[in-house]
Every structure is written in structure tokens, then in C-alpha cells.
Amino acid sequence: MIVSHRHRFVLLAPWKTASSTTHARLHDYNESPYSRFYDFNPHLQRVVHQHLTYADFRMLPESRLGYVTGAFIRNPYDRVYSGFLQLQRDIREQPNAPFPNAWIKALVMRQLADNEAQLIAADFQFDKWLSLVGESQVYEIGRNSSFPLHPAHYWTGICGQQMVDFIGKVENFESDFDRLCARVGIDVDRRPNANVTADSAVGGSRYRYVDRMGSTSIGKINALFADDFALFGYEKRPG
Incomplete structure (x- = not known):
């Protein structure tokens, strides 16, 4: 999960949806206090990692800040x-x-x-x-x-109702990444890909x-x- 206080946005990270790439590209904007790897979260009182669902996010203090929220999904x-x-x-x-x-x-x-x-x-x-x-x-x-x-809609809302403000698709990654940047008011020039194999590249x-x-x-x-x-x-x- 990426949290940017300066630009007031949170990007959730469903498993296998280019989360390593989005972390690499948004590294300079990420101010999340939470580990990407396994760690005990005192708000949730269990061991979690970067792939927190939207229901998990709702239990964190960052969910009450009114930030733009989003997630990328994949077929x-x-x-x-x-x-x-x-x-x-x-x-x-x-x-x-x-x-x-x-x-x-x-x-x-x-x-x-x-x-x-x-x-x-x-x-x-x-x-x-x-x-x-x-x-x-x-x-x-x-x-x-x-x-x-788990189903991707676990990261976009609750009970099938969309709660996040932005949904991008890995299949349209570059154009949707541009759309995310425009939505939160950032300009990302350096665009590395991470954890990508030859037949699993984004887009x-x-x-x-x-x-x-x-x-x-x-x-x-x-x-x-x-x-x-x-x-x-x-x-x-x-x-």
C-alpha cells in the first residue's frame, strides 16, 4: 500500500497487479509507515503485508484523512x-x-x-x-x-460496492498510470518496471x-x- 501525505492519495495493492512496478515508480511519493513485507500491524492486530484489502484499510487511521484512494486490477x-x-x-x-x-x-x-x-x-x-x-x-x-x-474487488470496495476513487487495469497500465498521476497531481518521469518477466510485462x-x-x-x-x-x-x- 502506498500512502502519500504530500499529495493526499493512497494506492492499494491487490496481489499480482503490478504492485512492484507502481512502488518503484511512486517511490519518491510514498510515505507509508507500514512495511511491504510481513509485519504485525497493531491496528489490525495480525500479521499483514503490502497487499492490504480495502476492508483492512478502513481500519487504519489513514482511511479517515479524506485522501484519494485507488487500486490497479487485473483479469x-x-x-x-x-x-x-x-x-x-x-x-x-x-x-x-x-x-x-x-x-x-x-x-x-x-x-x-x-x-x-x-x-x-x-x-x-x-x-x-x-x-x-x-x-x-x-x-x-x-x-x-x-x-x-482473493477477488480483486476486495481491494476496490466492500460487498461489491466500489469505495475507491480510482480503478486502473494492468491491461491498460501505461494509460491508466497516466490517469492516476493526473488524478493526484503528480508528474512521474522515471518509469521502471519491477518483478516483471518476459511474458508477464504490464500492459x-x-x-x-x-x-x-x-x-x-x-x-x-x-x-x-x-x-x-x-x-x-x-x-x-x-x-
Whole structure:
């Protein structure tokens, strides 16, 4: 989550929606007191990270300042597949990352172990893995903060009602990033991309990963993220 007191805006960060790129580009404007990595938040009284939902944000003092709020979203197919890849990177990299204290690391290691066990059971194959993902993992935010693949509308409002002032789409990232900058009155000349692979760069092709999925997986994503398709105008592929 990016907080700019000077320019009075907050940008929330759904998982797998170019949040690393927006942080890199808006680094000079970010005055958030909260860690991007795992940490105990005293307002929420639980361990969280940069991917706070809008409901979480409403519990923070920054939500009462009247700032412009926004979030970038991404089509459900690419979010799910990119999340599948990210889980594997997290299992490799996060055990070696510096944690604020030992008990938080122990909590996260248990979460990563759950994620790894599910991936192993699926032989690290996407369609098998998604068949094992349960509704509770997608809809319930509290049990495993290392599996934040929740519907994108969790970051744009509550109960399907839009609360944020701005919604951008990763599929239109550069033009929507310009629109965000105009909305909050900033001019960003340096525009690096971060945490981007050759086939997952921001913008460009509408659906990057759907051709890597079987019809059963497409149908499951259509069902799990039905509200996102309806709220944000993404076209469903037949499952």
C-alpha cells in the first residue's frame, strides 16, 4: 500500500497487479509507515503485508484523512496463473528474507509449507494445482496471508460496492498510470518496471496466460471470480 501525505492519495495493492512496478515508480511519493513485507500491524492486530484489502484499510487511521484512494486490477485468468508462479518464487526466496522477528517468520514458514504441500500434491502443474485450491483459500483472507489470491474487488470496495476513487487495469497500465498521476497531481518521469518477466510485462495482450489452462481450470476461475468479471467488465472465456 502506498500512502502519500504530500499529495493526499493512497494506492492499494491487490496481489499480482503490478504492485512492484507502481512502488518503484511512486517511490519518491510514498510515505507509508507500514512495511511491504510481513509485519504485525497493531491496528489490525495480525500479521499483514503490502497487499492490504480495502476492508483492512478502513481500519487504519489513514482511511479517515479524506485522501484519494485507488487500486490497479487485473483479469482473473492472469492473476491466478501469475499467482501460481509467485507462490513458487515465494517458497524459494522468502525463507532467506529478513523478518522483523522470529515468531513472524515461524508463522510465515508454516503458511509457505501449506502452499508447498499443495503444489507438490499437484506435481507443480497448474491445472492440477487449481483443482486442489478450495473456495475458502480464495474467499477467506485471515488463515493464510501467504496466499492472497482473493477477488480483486476486495481491494476496490466492500460487498461489491466500489469505495475507491480510482480503478486502473494492468491491461491498460501505461494509460491508466497516466490517469492516476493526473488524478493526484503528480508528474512521474522515471518509469521502471519491477518483478516483471518476459511474458508477464504490464500492459499489452489482454489475456496472457489463459492458453496455458485447461477448460476445467477456466470454468473454475469463471466461477470463483464471477464477481470480478461482472464488476470490472472482463470477458469470460468458455470453460
